[in-house]
Amino acid sequence: MLIRLLRMYLTKYRSLIIAVIALQLVATAAMLYLPTLNADIIDRGVAAGDTGYILSTGGWMLLVSLVQIVCSVAAMYFGAKAALGAGRDMRHDLLHRVNEFSAREVGRFGAPSLITRTTNDVQQVQLLAVMSISILVTAPIMGIGGIAMGMHVALPISWVLVVAVPVLGITMGLIIGRMIPAFRSMQERIDNVNRVMREQITGIRVVRAFVRERYETQRFGVANDELADATLKVGRMTALMFPAVMLITNLTLIAVLWFGGHAVDDGSVEIGSLTAMISYVMQIMMSVMMASFLAMMAPRAGVCAERICEVLDTESSVHSPAVAEEQTADAAIVEFDDVEFRYPGAAEPVLCGVSFTTAPGTTTAIVGSTGSGKTTLVNLIPRLLDTTGGVLRVGGVDVRDQDPDLLRAGIGVVPQRPYLFSGTVATNLRHGRPDATDDELWEALTV
Known part of the structure; x- marks a missing residue:
C-alpha cells in the first residue's frame, strides 16, 4: 500500500525526483572521494614532507567539499518540495472523497478516524517521502561505495566490513519487524483518543448538566493511558535501535584498528590507507543508520498508508444516476x-x-x-x-x-x-x- 500510494502521488513530481537523484549521486561521490584525498595527503605529502602537494590536494578537497554541500542542499530542497506537494495532493483527494461519502461510510469509519487519517496519517507518509527521496539514494550509494573504496585502499582488512555489515542489517531487521504491529496499535489508539475528546467537546453541556465530569475524565484517562502504553512500547524499541548500531559500529572500528595496526606494522597497509579505511567504516555505518532510520519510519508510514488507501478506495453507497430525471411536480412535495x-x-x-x-x-x-x-x-x-x-x-x-x-x-x-x-x-x-x-x-x- 505504501509503495502504491507514493508512486501514485510522486509521479507528478518526477522531474524534481530525477534532479534529487542526480544531485545526491554527485554529493555522495564527492563524500566518498574525500577520504582517498586525505590518505594521499598523509602518505604522499606528510610522510614525504612535500608541502606543495599538501596544499594542492587540500585545495582540491575544499573544492570537492563545496560541491558536496551545494548538491546536498539543493537535493534536500527539491526533495522536500516534491514530498510536501504529494502530501498536499493526498489531503486534497482525501477531503474530496470524504465529502462524497454518505452517512453510512462516515459512520463506518467514524469522524475521529477520518480526521486522523486526513491529518496525522498523511503527515507520517509525507515525512517518510521527504526522508526516502534523500536517504533512499544516498544510503545505498554510500554503503556500497564505502565498501568498494575500503577494499580498494586497504584490501587486507576489508573482511571486517564483510562481517560487520550483514550483522548490522540482521540486527536492524529483527528490531523493525517487531515495530510494525506496535505502530498499527498506536494509530488505532490515536483514533480512540480523538473519538473520546470529540465526544466530550460536542456534549460538554450535557456532561455538565448531568454532573458527569469525573466519569468523562476517567474515560479520557483510560484512552490516554492506552495510547501512552503503545507509544512507550514503540519508544523502547526505537531506543534500542541506535545503541545497537553504535555498539556494532564501535566494535567494527576496534577490529579495523586492531587488525589494521598489524597490517601497518608488516607493511601491507599504509597509515594513510588505514585512516581512509576508518573514514569509510564510519560512512558505511552512517549509511546503515540512515537506512535504519528510514526503516524505522516505514512501518508506521505503511500502516498510515493502508488507512489512507482504505478511505480512497471506498466508494460512496449513494451514486449519481447515469441519466438524471427532472422533477415533474412541485419540489415541496x-x-x-x-x-x-x-x-x-x-x-x-x-x-x-x-x-x-x-x-x-x-x-x-x-x-x-x-x-x-x-x-x-x-x-x-x-x-x-x-x-x-x-x-x-x-x-x-x-x-x-x-x-x-x-x-x-x-x-x-x-x-x-x-x-x-x-x-x-x-x-x-x-x-x-x-x-x-x-x-x-x-x-x-x-x-
Whole structure:
C-alpha cells in the first residue's frame, strides 16, 4: 500500500525526483572521494614532507567539499518540495472523497478516524517521502561505495566490513519487524483518543448538566493511558535501535584498528590507507543508520498508508444516476411510499413501512423517542442515506433518479445546533426567500 500510494502521488513530481537523484549521486561521490584525498595527503605529502602537494590536494578537497554541500542542499530542497506537494495532493483527494461519502461510510469509519487519517496519517507518509527521496539514494550509494573504496585502499582488512555489515542489517531487521504491529496499535489508539475528546467537546453541556465530569475524565484517562502504553512500547524499541548500531559500529572500528595496526606494522597497509579505511567504516555505518532510520519510519508510514488507501478506495453507497430525471411536480412535495431502511449487518430495520406525503405550505412533525429513527428518516430526503426498501419521491421523482447536487440545492436544513457552514447570517436567512428585505430579515431574527 505504501509503495502504491507514493508512486501514485510522486509521479507528478518526477522531474524534481530525477534532479534529487542526480544531485545526491554527485554529493555522495564527492563524500566518498574525500577520504582517498586525505590518505594521499598523509602518505604522499606528510610522510614525504612535500608541502606543495599538501596544499594542492587540500585545495582540491575544499573544492570537492563545496560541491558536496551545494548538491546536498539543493537535493534536500527539491526533495522536500516534491514530498510536501504529494502530501498536499493526498489531503486534497482525501477531503474530496470524504465529502462524497454518505452517512453510512462516515459512520463506518467514524469522524475521529477520518480526521486522523486526513491529518496525522498523511503527515507520517509525507515525512517518510521527504526522508526516502534523500536517504533512499544516498544510503545505498554510500554503503556500497564505502565498501568498494575500503577494499580498494586497504584490501587486507576489508573482511571486517564483510562481517560487520550483514550483522548490522540482521540486527536492524529483527528490531523493525517487531515495530510494525506496535505502530498499527498506536494509530488505532490515536483514533480512540480523538473519538473520546470529540465526544466530550460536542456534549460538554450535557456532561455538565448531568454532573458527569469525573466519569468523562476517567474515560479520557483510560484512552490516554492506552495510547501512552503503545507509544512507550514503540519508544523502547526505537531506543534500542541506535545503541545497537553504535555498539556494532564501535566494535567494527576496534577490529579495523586492531587488525589494521598489524597490517601497518608488516607493511601491507599504509597509515594513510588505514585512516581512509576508518573514514569509510564510519560512512558505511552512517549509511546503515540512515537506512535504519528510514526503516524505522516505514512501518508506521505503511500502516498510515493502508488507512489512507482504505478511505480512497471506498466508494460512496449513494451514486449519481447515469441519466438524471427532472422533477415533474412541485419540489415541496415529499412522498414516502412503504420506505424501509436497514443499517448494514443490523438484525432489524430502523424504519419499516413508512408511508406519508407532505404537501406544499404545510408542516409535518416527526415525533418519537430517542433512537426511533427520526434523524435517519430526515437524512433519507437529501440522500445522505439511501433507502433499502420502498420509494422516496421529491417533486414526483424517485430521489435515486435525481442529481444529488440539484436535489440538495432545493433543501434547507436548520440544525439543532445553529452554525454557519458557509455564507453569512443574511444569505442563510434568504435561502427560503431570496428577495427578502432587511426589515423582513430583522423580523425573522426577532421571532
